[in-house]
Amino acid sequence: MSEDVWAEQDTTPDRIEAALRELLRQRHAANEQLAPARVLNLVVIVDREWKGEIANRLERVGRYHASRTVLCAVENARTTLDAVATVSYDEPKNGLGVIHETVEIDCGPEHLLGLQTIVDPVLVGEIPTVVWSPHGHDEAVNALLGLMDVMLVDSDDLLEPADAFDRVHDLREYAYVVDLAWLRTTPWRERLAASFDLPSRLAALHHISELEIRHQERSTASGLLLAGWMASRLNWQRTRLRGGLGMFTGSLGREEGETTVALRALEQESPGLVGVTVSSEEGTSLSLQRGFGGLDAAERNPDGELREWKILGASRGEGGILGEGVRQALLRDPTYVGALDAARELCPV
Amino acid sequence: MSTASPINLTDTDNPLVEGLERLPVHPTSLVIFGATGDLAHRKLLPALYNLAHEGQLPERFEMIGVGRRDQEHEDFRDAVIASIQRYSRRKPDENVLQGLLEDTRYVQGNFDDDEIYAELDRTLQEFDEQAGRHLDRVFYLSTAPEFFPLIASKLGAAGLNHVDNAHTRIVIEKPFGYNLASARRLNAELLEVFEEPQIFRIDHYLGKETVQNLMAMRFANALFEPVWNRNYVDHVQITAAEDIGIGGRAGYYDHAGALRDLVQNHMLQLLALLTMEPPTAFTADRLRDEKLKVLEAIVPPSVEEVATMAVRAQYGPGVVGGAKVPGYREEDGVPADSRTETYAALRLHVSNWRWAGVPFYLRTGKRLSRKLTEIAVILKPIPHLALKSSGSVGIQANQLVFTLQPDEGVSVSLGAKIPGTRMRIRPVNMEFRYGTSFLSESPEAYERLILDAMRGDATLFTRNDEVEALWGIVDPILEAWAQDTESEISTYPAGTPGPKEAEALLDGRIWRRL
Numbered sequence: 001m002s003e004d005v006w007a008e009q010d011t012t013p014d015r016i017e018a019a020l021r022e023l024l025r026q027r028h029a030a031n032e033q034l035a036p037a038r039v040l041n042l043v044v045i046v047d048r049e050w051k052g053e054i055a056n057r058l059e060r061v062g063r064y065h066a067s068r069t070v071l072c073a074v075e076n077a078r079t080t081l082d083a084v085a086t087v088s089y090d091e092p093k094n095g096l097g098v099i100h101e102t103v104e105i106d107c108g109p110e111h112l113l114g115l116q117t118i119v120d121p122v123l124v125g126e127i128p129t130v131v132w133s134p135h136g137h138d139e140a141v142n143a144l145l146g147l148m149d150v151m152l153v154d155s156d157d158l159l160e161p162a163d164a165f166d167r168v169h170d171l172r173e174y175a176y177v178v179d180l181a182w183l184r185t186t187p188w189r190e191r192l193a194a195s196f197d198l199p200s201r202l203a204a205l206h207h208i209s210e211l212e213i214r215h216q217e218r219s220t221a222s223g224l225l226l227a228g229w230m231a232s233r234l235n236w237q238r239t240r241l242r243g244g245l246g247m248f249t250g251s252l253g254r255e256e257g258e259t260t261v262a263l264r265a266l267e268q269e270s271p272g273l274v275g276v277t278v279s280s281e282e283g284t285s286l287s288l289q290r291g292f293g294g295l296d297a298a299e300r301n302p303d304g305e306l307r308e309w310k311i312l313g314a315s316r317g318e319g320g321i322l323g324e325g326v327r328q329a330l331l332r333d334p335t336y337v338g339a340l341d342a343a344r345e346l347c348p349v
Numbered sequence: 350m351s352t353a354s355p356i357n358l359t360d361t362d363n364p365l366v367e368g369l370e371r372l373p374v375h376p377t378s379l380v381i382f383g384a385t386g387d388l389a390h391r392k393l394l395p396a397l398y399n400l401a402h403e404g405q406l407p408e409r410f411e412m413i414g415v416g417r418r419d420q421e422h423e424d425f426r427d428a429v430i431a432s433i434q435r436y437s438r439r440k441p442d443e444n445v446l447q448g449l450l451e452d453t454r455y456v457q458g459n460f461d462d463d464e465i466y467a468e469l470d471r472t473l474q475e476f477d478e479q480a481g482r483h484l485d486r487v488f489y490l491s492t493a494p495e496f497f498p499l500i501a502s503k504l505g506a507a508g509l510n511h512v513d514n515a516h517t518r519i520v521i522e523k524p525f526g527y528n529l530a531s532a533r534r535l536n537a538e539l540l541e542v543f544e545e546p547q548i549f550r551i552d553h554y555l556g557k558e559t560v561q562n563l564m565a566m567r568f569a570n571a572l573f574e575p576v577w578n579r580n581y582v583d584h585v586q587i588t589a590a591e592d593i594g595i596g597g598r599a600g601y602y603d604h605a606g607a608l609r610d611l612v613q614n615h616m617l618q619l620l621a622l623l624t625m626e627p628p629t630a631f632t633a634d635r636l637r638d639e640k641l642k643v644l645e646a647i648v649p650p651s652v653e654e655v656a657t658m659a660v661r662a663q664y665g666p667g668v669v670g671g672a673k674v675p676g677y678r679e680e681d682g683v684p685a686d687s688r689t690e691t692y693a694a695l696r697l698h699v700s701n702w703r704w705a706g707v708p709f710y711l712r713t714g715k716r717l718s719r720k721l722t723e724i725a726v727i728l729k730p731i732p733h734l735a736l737k738s739s740g741s742v743g744i745q746a747n748q749l750v751f752t753l754q755p756d757e758g759v760s761v762s763l764g765a766k767i768p769g770t771r772m773r774i775r776p777v778n779m780e781f782r783y784g785t786s787f788l789s790e791s792p793e794a795y796e797r798l799i800l801d802a803m804r805g806d807a808t809l810f811t812r813n814d815e816v817e818a819l820w821g822i823v824d825p826i827l828e829a830w831a832q833d834t835e836s837e838i839s840t841y842p843a844g845t846p847g848p849k850e851a852e853a854l855l856d857g858r859i860w861r862r863l
């Protein structure tokens with residue numbers, strides 16, 4: 001990877017934008033096969049001391065790099081803007097090469113209320129803008145509401161899932177929300193959908209008596225979103241789950257009967273879900289559990305006969321989740337809202 | 350308690366599928382005939398690994414390799430691991446790789462040996478018993494085409510063409526026949542054992558993202574439809590040029606030639622997708638119905654007409670990439686008196702309301718000056734120019750070019766003012782490149798197609814009547830060329846754009862620069 005870099009202390013957004021334009025012009029003049037990616041802008045607001053960690057996470061998103069990333073690092077007591085603009089590229093051996101642009105702007109807390117006036121001139125027009133603010137800074141997010149198309153959030157980041165879901169609910173008035181906590185449930189949703197797609201299992205969807213979701217301690221929001229998804233897709237009535245100390249349960253009414261939903265927190269290194277078990281009134285159960293090289297599946301039939309096998313798939317890891325979040329900014333998931341609304345109603349007090 | 354906006358649940362629809370990018374694939378046993386062959390090891394097995402890595406294989410997936418090589422299950426697995434490590438587009442995850450191959454079996458024998466089908470039956474039943482249900486079955490024939498009828502008939506005789514409460518499908522690779530008669534025979538032989546919806550004929554070109562994007566460009570944009578007809582389109586050029594020679598494929602290539610190798614399938618498929626009417630739905634039969642209609646609108650030439658609408662040639666010695674290369678007849682394995690064409694160019698007409706009078710020029714060849722696959726739609730010139738064109742290269746007709754390789758994208762040529770005090774015009778290009786506009790990497794065509802076959806989605810596969818329509822177009826050309834055993838075969842130096850004779854096809858127009 002090659003880079004061209006421009007840096008200036010006590011600078012202005014106009015000078016940053018002009019510098020980027022010049023860097024791109026020079027690079028294209030030097031090699032006409034290099035063209036800037038034009039997919040989406042990503043604006044990231046971080047605490048200055050954690051800038052390196054976030055930069056590393058962004059580095060690990062693999063091929064899902066934003067076209068132009070604007071990283072605003074907030075530093076206490078800073079009153080001026082310092083900026084570094086970088087265009088990075090691989091020299092194409094043959095064919096086309098793609099340039100990605102990154103701007104790091106060090107700013108102070110007092111800049112945040114008017115952050116849109118700093119960020120807007122630096123964005124590429126005509127492509128969607130995604131905002132991610134992993135360290136809070138709600139005032140900065142509020143300042144950017146008018147220019148953002150997509151807000152990237154992680155509902156697992158907040159201590160109380162209810163607060164996280166309320167925040168998403170509010171943000172949805174201004175932008176499409178991509179929730180990393182929701183994306184952590186994607187492989188599980190895909191597997192559950194595939195498992196119940198078999199004609200022999202499809203009917204059992206209407207007779208689910210128990211749903212147990214096991215999640216990492218800090219990923220209650222992911223667990224609730226999966227439960228909310230099942231509840232919204234299967235028309236279960238929602239009631240608040242009850243409990244504590246890592247275990248929440250509740251009975252949700254359905255057309256005929258009830259479904260017991262249980263969320264259980266377990267130890268696991270990586271955020272997200274640990275396992276899911278779906279049991280039916282007929283005495284069948286299907287359990288999926290995270291394992292090496294995929295999910296460990298176990299199916300028990302009404303006679304108690306147990307079958308176990310492996311469902312293949314490599315973990316994307318947390319780098320993969322963030323990359324998937326960037327990619328999802330270009331798509332629209334029609335089922336998230338239903339799952340979110342249901343999860344809000346299931347949220348334990 | 351509440352249930353917001355209840356979803357209408359039925360017993361047959363799966364409400365959990367809504368919104369998911371990856372659609373469910375039912376548990377499947379995949380049997381690969383020719384599992385020790387080149388295609389299996391370079392393409393199929395790495396594609397299967399990548400599907401496993403991404404969690405896209407069905408929840409239960411079993412694999413059986415069938416081949417003539419005498420080896421144990423373990424030897425087969427070791428060979429598969431080596432191929433995946435070498436050819437996979439991503440570094441294999443050891444756990445996924447082991448999981449994929451843990452219970453993979455190998456069945457050895459000749460394809461005419463009844464015992465291998467009995468062994469397959471036993472193994473498939475064993476997999477079904479382990480799963481507690483009948484798994485869907487896909488038989489992938491990665492073999493020489495002469496084995497297709499034999500294997501199909503043996504599968505039928507062993508009762509493996511059908512399984513209760515699950516689907517059985519057969520996948521075959523092109524070429525689907527050698528000419529129209531053999532294609533019809535092959536279709537008939539397959540249809541004796543399998544029903545058409547069970548048969549998946551792979552033309553991997555159709556699995557390429559850019560080929561599918563051709564439909565997206567046409568049918569998701571109002572911009573193009575108004576000019577997509579004889580009133581605005583002057584002509585179309587479809588090019589599939591390769592700079593490489595035949596490599597080690599002399600045995601196959603000298604038997605096939607450029608017309609069979611690329612025109613009869615890939616290039617005519619591109620022509621069909623470019624010219625077909627919009628399907629009412631993007632489903633297998635609706636799409637293939639439209640392709641068939643337009644293929645049937647291409648009037649095949651009579652044998653006598655071939656000399657005026659088709660050109661063939663062979664590459665001679667030349668220079669490619671600064672290095673001297675031999676001519677076709679000097680290649681290893683090619684007979685010194687071979688009359689097989691390494692270059693073919695055609696002029697075709699689509700005789701329907703939309704395209705009447707618009708010529709479609711197709712050319713393909715080996716050892717041309719560069720590698721390029723593109724479709725160029727050249728519009729008619731503007732009727733009147735109010736601007737003076739002196740001092741400029743003047744106005745050129747607009748061109749819409751879909752590039753499939755090496756860079757995937759679309760470009761539109763426009764006339765634009767040259768900066769300055771005078772109104773001077775020159776053509777400029779407005780370009781869109783997939784590499785700069787999407788985050789995702791295109792999956793390998795085989796990954797998409799294998800998954801579609803397991804899912805039973807035949808949209809990107811070729812139907813029997815389509816195959817016959819494709820052969821119907823090129824059959825008279827093949828016949829005319831086969832009859833002509835006397836005239837000298839034209840040659841072109843390797844590393845050049847092709848034979849001069851091809852220019853005569855263009856009715857005074859010129860080929861686009863390679």
